[in-house]
Amino acid sequence: MKVCFVGFDNLPVLAREYNHHGNGGAQLQQTLLAKALVAHGYQVSMVVWDYGQSDAAAWHGVTTYKAYRPDAGLPVLRFAYPRLTATWAALMRADADVYYTSTEGGLVGLVAMFCRRHGRGFIHRLAHDNDADPKPNRLSILYTRDKQLYKFGLRHAHTILCQHAGQQRALMENYGVMSVVADPLVDAPGRQLDREKHDLDVLWVSNLLPFKRPELAIELARHMPSRHIHMVGGPQPGFSDLYSKIESAAKKQPNLTFCGRVPYHDVGDLYDRAKVFINTSDAEGFPNSFLQSWSRGVPVISFFDPGGLISREGLGVSLRSIDEMACAAEHLIADETEWRKVSARCRNYMDRVHGDHVVLKPYVAAIEEAVRRRKK
Known part of the structure; x- marks a missing residue:
């Protein structure tokens, strides 16, 4: 089974030599899940930003495909080139059975379109309570275009994962989509101090x-x-x-x-x-x-x-x-x-x-469900 995580700023978590770049909780969760799936025999890849690394470089068994530099392109035009074209090309090179996104944004819709076009499974996971609330003062998406893409992505995901029951209810009320609660993974500490x-x-x-x-x-x-x-x-x-x-x-x-x-x-x-x-x-x-x-x-x-x-x-x-x-x-x-x-x-x-033997179950089930539903 081949799973690709689409998280442009995942590399600073995955690779220590790039950790001077910023990252957040969603990036950590994607990386922890990617490494756990590698340990369980999955072929895992990521689509990430171009920080100057080699394409198809691997860390911890995770192969990375670079899309574009964070600052690449001209305002307005850059949505299509290089962002859309480079991302689509990286998704093609990953050639996964299932693609996985986190956090709100137009990228969710773009990946959903790719998966529909090529018959791949698609999973999206919420990273924040506001991701389930489309009100302007809650959902942190600036452009109407990206809001519509995000809605499209939610409605065409084969499986949506959320963090707790409150998000689950909000997704149903605001977007009319069902979801599954999946607890977050944790990076076990190397020591325990008294x-x-x-x-x-x-x-x-x-x-x-x-x-x-x-x-x-x-x-x-x-x-x-x-x-x-x-x-x-x-x-x-x-x-x-x-x-x-x-x-x-x-x-x-x-x-x-x-x-x-x-x-x-x-x-x-x-x-x-x-x-x-x-x-x-x-x-x-x-x-x-x-x-x-x-x-x-x-x-x-x-x-x-x-x-x-x-x-x-x-x-x-x-x-x-x-x-x-x-x-x-x-x-x-x-x-x-x-x-x-x-x-x-x-x-x-x-x-x-939060032991791996417990917390991984809904993620593995989501991957299997996405593969099953893409074949219909």
Whole structure:
């Protein structure tokens, strides 16, 4: 079985030598799934951006086909050339049985068209709650053309995967399509440190985007003057002003270390050492940062609780205000006995729910379903 992941910015996660380029949660999930499928005997490829690498170069058993440079082409014209033509050509070279996309955008429709034209299976997975909501203030697609392509892609996918039941309901209500809940994969940590070696009080890790509300991490530092916060996040296209604003404000806060962008392959050391992890977003999908924290026994304190999971499983604290976040963080940092209880629940939950033998099942079933349906 040949499976191709279409994720232009996957290469920085797959290949360490390109990790100075930015990446996000969807790219991590595609890469983790690709590597897991290789381990289970699948032939796996990716369509990625052209960063100067050789075409058909392989890492971890995953063959990569390059489409175009991120900055290639002239405005307006570049949609057709080189973006559409180069992407279509890369999909042809991959020659897979099943193609897989994540996140919203016109690319979903383009891949759906390719699969319909050539009789291939097509799977799409949601990466964020907003991907299931077409309202202008939710779905982050700028152009009407791309919104229509995205809708086409959703309606012609052989299987749609989502992150939790809320997304499943929203997809049916807003797009009239059925979906299957598939839990995210996790990159298992290389080490497990005991409590006394968790020497970072509070950790915040995310891309610097408005909905992540990074300014609240700085506000939390002001509410906890006796504790130190480490903040990790790189600039995002179109939001350089936000990055500059946060960087400037963070430097004025004595108990906050602003690390800027830390490559994915290096950020694990910070998760290893954190006592608590905080999330200040007003909306998410299922943050990879939660899984990376819980797999290391690090409690999560967050305004966002996917499906009520944090509260239900006791994996940290879900709350509503900065004052509550400061109190919860202080309590877990100061009370070693309570921290160890929550930490043990985090590790037990990850072993029970996110082991490869459990979490891979819906993905494998989706691949088989896509192959079955493409033959009809």
